Amino acid sequence: MSSQTTNLERRGFFRTTGLGLGTAALSSLLNQSSSLSQQPPNGGPSHLSARAKSVIYLHMIGAPSQLDLFDPKPDLVAHDNEVCPESFLTGRRFAFIGGEMRLAGSRQKFSQYGESGQALSGMLPHLSKVADELCIVHSLYTEEINHAPAQMFLHTGFGRGGRPSFGSWVTYGLGSENSDLPAYIVLQSGPTGGAGSSLYSSGFLPSVHQGVPFRSEGESVLYLSNPDGHSSDSRRRVLDAIGSLNEVHLADVGDPEIATRISQYELAYRMQTSVPKLMDLRDESVETLELYGAKPGKGSFANNCLLARRLVEQGVRIVELYDSDWDHHNNLDSRLASKCQDIDQAAAALITDLKRRDMLDDTLVIWGSEFGRTPLAQGVDGNGNKTTGGRDHHKDAFTVWIAGGGIRGGLSYGKTDEFGFSVIDKPVHVHDLNATVLHLLGLDHERLTFKYQGREFRLTDVSGQVMTEWLA
Numbered sequence: 001m002s003s004q005t006t007n008l009e010r011r012g013f014f015r016t017t018g019l020g021l022g023t024a025a026l027s028s029l030l031n032q033s034s035s036l037s038q039q040p041p042n043g044g045p046s047h048l049s050a051r052a053k054s055v056i057y058l059h060m061i062g063a064p065s066q067l068d069l070f071d072p073k074p075d076l077v078a079h080d081n082e083v084c085p086e087s088f089l090t091g092r093r094f095a096f097i098g099g100e101m102r103l104a105g106s107r108q109k110f111s112q113y114g115e116s117g118q119a120l121s122g123m124l125p126h127l128s129k130v131a132d133e134l135c136i137v138h139s140l141y142t143e144e145i146n147h148a149p150a151q152m153f154l155h156t157g158f159g160r161g162g163r164p165s166f167g168s169w170v171t172y173g174l175g176s177e178n179s180d181l182p183a184y185i186v187l188q189s190g191p192t193g194g195a196g197s198s199l200y201s202s203g204f205l206p207s208v209h210q211g212v213p214f215r216s217e218g219e220s221v222l223y224l225s226n227p228d229g230h231s232s233d234s235r236r237r238v239l240d241a242i243g244s245l246n247e248v249h250l251a252d253v254g255d256p257e258i259a260t261r262i263s264q265y266e267l268a269y270r271m272q273t274s275v276p277k278l279m280d281l282r283d284e285s286v287e288t289l290e291l292y293g294a295k296p297g298k299g300s301f302a303n304n305c306l307l308a309r310r311l312v313e314q315g316v317r318i319v320e321l322y323d324s325d326w327d328h329h330n331n332l333d334s335r336l337a338s339k340c341q342d343i344d345q346a347a348a349a350l351i352t353d354l355k356r357r358d359m360l361d362d363t364l365v366i367w368g369s370e371f372g373r374t375p376l377a378q379g380v381d382g383n384g385n386k387t388t389g390g391r392d393h394h395k396d397a398f399t400v401w402i403a404g405g406g407i408r409g410g411l412s413y414g415k416t417d418e419f420g421f422s423v424i425d426k427p428v429h430v431h432d433l434n435a436t437v438l439h440l441l442g443l444d445h446e447r448l449t450f451k452y453q454g455r456e457f458r459l460t461d462v463s464g465q466v467m468t469e470w471l472a
Contacts, residue, residue: 062324149195
């Protein structure tokens, strides 16, 4: 047999095989009412009995100071501006601070709130009213000391790009509950963090699991509306023609990403009807708008919190809010106060609103960041005073709070040392946090895997444990 004949037969075999794979993928796609994310990977139920159906993740880009918001340290205040004992510094890494290390006590007043007596700073007057709904974890730690790697580690379980985000893993495991909206939506107030779109990337998972950025001001989704001069009917004809070509290509090569492309074109067409009304806050009551501090047509964290409630109300699985400008290496007191004014009322309103609509029990709300801040002084304030400057990055101990979705409210979990350098009771690794969130959604973090380049990957890498003490 000639080599030319062999090549022709081999080509025909792969073409035929591709046709079979493509036809199967297309048949599966067309039998669904929406995108490929509708079904979990095994086509069956989730691993566990779920406590939560959806997640609203409030990520503060840049890392708020836990020592000035959630973790009062009277001893640190008592030793303010003193040279830090060497025993606290040995073997410890800092991102920028150097030279003489001086302790920096918080200037914020802390009080206890609710029946649980949760300690919160005076900078959070609204959040203090829902203190009994919060599980405040004081003992979180991570492995990365700079923003972009730490943001990726929190979201993907790895400090470099290329792996799927938390939201992508969840939609891969659970699919979507709404055929007219993406399962994973991103809202931003200010620029995304140093890791950029890697924070909501699908990585090596099918791209249907990518987070989709929505906007609370202007056009809700870029490039979703029809170009000038094109009607919905003309867009339908164009999509039908493109779909036919993609179906031929899919049948020819069997690439599942082509099936994703067909699916997402159709989803985008349906979103042209569903999204504008959903993103228009003018149909909310005056009382609700005032509760959040939201203003229709304006881009803000408050608007995004209200939009997040509307999105999960419509079955969106994951809504992640990114709020920027929390990286306070100097002018801490004034800059932190300004940022707390941006988020305090709306974050508390979100919990209040979810609860009164009987949605908090199955909606998990998470507030946190990539790491915390040091107990050491850095930089200066506006008057050149170092003792009221800022704080450097701190990976060894920081705070996150969680509410709803099967979480035990009114819980203060874990403890740091007298200055806030290290966890001394009930340490929680980032993988533990993610394992617990997946558990509440009905997913076993050790079984939610995807084989890539010959290896089974998961969000929690090779560690992580469910924090059962947090569960209601």
